[in-house]
Amino acid sequence: MPRTTPRTYALVPAAGQGTRMGDTLPKQYLAVAGLPMLRHSLAALAAVARVDRVIAILAPDDARWDAHDWSALAGRVEA
Structure with a gap:
């Protein structure tokens, strides 16, 4: 195997x-x-080579995530 x-x-x-x-x-x-404060945290974790994926755990009714540009973190971060 x-x-x-x-x-x-x-x-x-x-x-x-x-x-x-x-x-x-x-x-x-x-x-x-x-x-956004969250962007700094996500970027710091995304820069760690041993971290494969960063996941932001949002409230089910979070309407603000989509109002921000997260493209610089694309491929490494998701919500």
Whole structure:
């Protein structure tokens, strides 16, 4: 039987609503250096060679993900 290399996935919880913070925007989408905070986390994990795929775990009703440009992370990140 051929031996396969295990795959490594990074799961990033990003389903919060930001209510305790008191903002109308969930904190994962707040801009830090011009980009959503979540983008920085996803990019850092996507840059790790041993990580095969990065998965953002979003709330079922998250309508903000599609409003952002994630193309720079294409092929390595999904939601």
